[in-house]
Amino acid sequence: MTNLQPTYLLELEHVTKRFGEHLVVDDLSMQVANGEIVALLGRTGAGKSTVMSLLMGAISCDSGSVRVAGFDPSRDHDTLRGKMAVSFQTDRLLPWRTARENVELGMLILKRPKKEARAKAVEWLARVKLVDADDKYVHELSGGMRQRVSLARALAVDPELVLLDESFSQLDHATSKVLRRDFSQVVREFRKTCVFVTHRIEDAMDIADRVYVLVEPAKICLELKITPEDRLDESRKQVIYDQIADAIGGNDEA
Ligand SMILES: Nc1ncnc2c1ncn2[C@@H]1O[C@H](COP(=O)(O)OP(=O)(O)O)[C@@H](O)[C@H]1O
Ligand SMILES: [Mg+2]
Structure with missing residues (x-):
């Protein structure tokens, strides 16, 4: 029997987006399973917010496909109404x-x-x-x-899918840390799927199950998993931190 349920709640395949001549998303493919917390991490200008706009259906891609629960967010507004919720850096x-x-x-x-x-x-x-x-x-x-x-x-x-764009990064480090902890607890308890954008490595280290590191123009240069065990082990955390910092080309405060 064919399984009609999409395997992933969210799926991007070979997505390209230009603003005029400016290539902002270049052949981006990524998948997010139900219940996952996934970080899109990269420097300012990497194209993270543009990817968010594509996921929300605020803009459509030039080529490739964006699917949320099997639907195209830029077209199937009615079907996806209430299934996605967003929160931004500015509240x-x-x-x-x-x-x-x-x-x-x-x-x-x-x-x-x-x-x-x-x-x-x-x-x-x-x-x-x-x-x-x-x-x-x-x-x-x-x-x-x-x-x-x-x-x-x-x-x-x-919502089935929660999208956050720099929700933690405007706050001081201590406030941000407590908020990340409280947020990830509640997201996991209620089994929500979450994609969040950040330029801070510690945001991703603290709560993501998986991280896509993006470099301009929204190209994945590194994808890695983070387990609860990684988070408890300082030396493992440091290795992952360094790997990510290397991929984005420096530490996260730059
Ligand atoms: N509506 C738009 N029109 C033209 N250029 C845009 C638009 N939105 C974003 N850009 C450009 O796309 C690039 C990526 O921006 P953005 O997605 O906001 O990156 P990030 O969120 O990673 O900082 C930037 O160079 C930005 O100036
Ligand atoms: Mg942004």
Whole structure:
């Protein structure tokens, strides 16, 4: 019997994208299985955000194919509605809404009942460990708290795929580390699939099951797995760190 289920939740095959004459994605192929957390790591200008836009269907590729759950995100908007959620470096929260109201918004847009949206918003804010701040407005929240709200908003719609673009990298290292830990715990607990973009090696080291290192123009120069055992072993971590730093051509703060 033929298995009609796609093997991968997300699949890019020989994807090319130009902006005018400028080649930004060059023959990129990658796959992400259900439940995986995958990092796209590379320097500024490598083309990471462009790959995200392709995954979201905000832009379409010039050649090759992009599939999410077997569908083309640039065409099958209706089918994929609510199946993908995104969160960005800048939190994109609405200042005139409270933390809870911002989380509700994603669900209200998807026409979920108001009562359900409220209950889920409260639930997810607790899961991403935002404490005593549901009724605070955006200006009353720190950067880390805002990112928690943004992540709760993404997760609360119960998407199959969560896309993050530099969600941790605007924060100071300590805040970022705690947020990464809390986020990856909740993503694993709820078996979400996540693709996240970062230019910081430690983001990837901390939470990714697999890392694609991209160099301009969005070409994979290294792909590697990171296991929980790797994370517990300082010398193994260092070897992986050095391997990635080598591939992107220097450390991650450059
Ligand atoms: N809409 C666009 N029009 C023209 N050039 C773009 C556009 N979006 C991105 N680029 C260019 O594509 C390259 C990759 O950008 P981007 O995907 O944002 O990289 P990254 O997220 O890795 O920093 C950059 O040179 C950028 O200037
Ligand atoms: Mg970017």
